[in-house]
Structures are given as C-alpha cells and as structure tokens.
Amino acid sequence: EAQLVESGGGLVQPGGSLRLSCAASEFTFITSSMTWVRQAPEKGLEWVSSISDSGRTYYADSVQGRFTTSRDNSNNMVYLQMSSVRVEDTAIYYCARERSSGLEPWGQGTLVTVSS
C-alpha cells in the first residue's frame, strides 16, 4: 500500500527557516508528481506547492519566493524548504501523491509552529 511519512516540523521563529521532508514508499515515486497542502489551526485546506516528475515546481502566491520544493528520486523523498517564515505559516503540512484521480495517499502531517 502506498505510504507517505512527513517529518521536520517544529517551532521556528518568525523570519527563520525549516525544511520538511516526506518519505514515499510502495509506489513508483519517480513517475509521480507530489504536492504539499497545509491546514492552519481550525481552518480549511490550502494547496501550497507541487512538483512534477520532471522537477517542475508550482507555488501558491502566499509562499512564492519563500518556499522551495525539491525531490530526490534516488531516495524517494520530497522536501519543502521554508524560509522567511511568518506567523501565518503555522499549520499542519501534509504531503500527498498527485494523480489524475486526485491526491492520494496523504501523509499523517507534520506541525509547523511559527512563534517568537
């Protein structure tokens, strides 16, 4: 069964940096596009970024220029490098496999808290 596991969340000060990781298993990662979605406390889902199988990246306006998505096909990993973080970036960050049939599976999420 396809599985995703995120890690790297934690407490970071405003203006700081953090790198989230997502480990993929039990599916053909190299041909899969991957997506990051976040959910602020008690709020809805917000698409953050996607990376295609060829490495092309897409970003929400809210994170453009501050966040960078990358992938390591040798180790079935996808990363979200977060820089110049803001209080409003506080959220649970999920990674998900992107298919023509939607986002599935999703990881369990990793919590990022931006606070001084």
Place this chain on the structure above:
Amino acid sequence: DIQMTQSPSTLSASVGDRVTVLCRASQSISTWLAWYQQQPGKAPKLLIYKASSLESGVPSRFSGSGSGTEFTLTISSLQPDDFATYYCQQYNTYPYTFGQGTKLEIK
C-alpha cells in the same frame, strides 16, 4: 486563480438521511474535481475523483456529479462514520484550490 465555493458551510443531519453538498467553481474546470473527507485529527481521504468516479474502497453511498462549474457530493444514507468535514478541490489548473469545507454534524 480559480475560486471554489462550497455550500452549506455546516449541515446538520441524522443517521439514515440523504445529504447533498454543493461546490461551485469560478470558471469551468471540466470534470477535474475531487472530494475529500476529513475526520478530526486525521489527514484528508480521497472519496471521489474526476467529479463522479468513486475511489477504490469508498462505500457506494457516496456519489459525485457535475461538470463545468457546478458539482455535488451526495451521501445516500448517512452512517455514523460520515460525520466529518468535506472538501472539494479543483485540479484543472495550478494553483490547485480547495473549497472552504462543509462540516457535517449530527442533528
């Protein structure tokens, strides 16, 4: 960007009821629409893709319809496990966007 608007925001219903959630897109997305269910404290789960295709393993009481700008999610006979929050998502064009969610509550 394509805006997705769900209604209602909250829906109160009883076990056995038939319920429908509406999702509207600000421009045509053909059938590039998915529905997700999220239980409290859990990751979202894919229910419906391509507007009307049922994801493997999802009970047949869930169904989706629509194309263009108007879409619906219907649950034919509510079960206790169905009380959760539901989101639509367009994946026609980046940036992908979600509706604001519909919380299904027990009446």
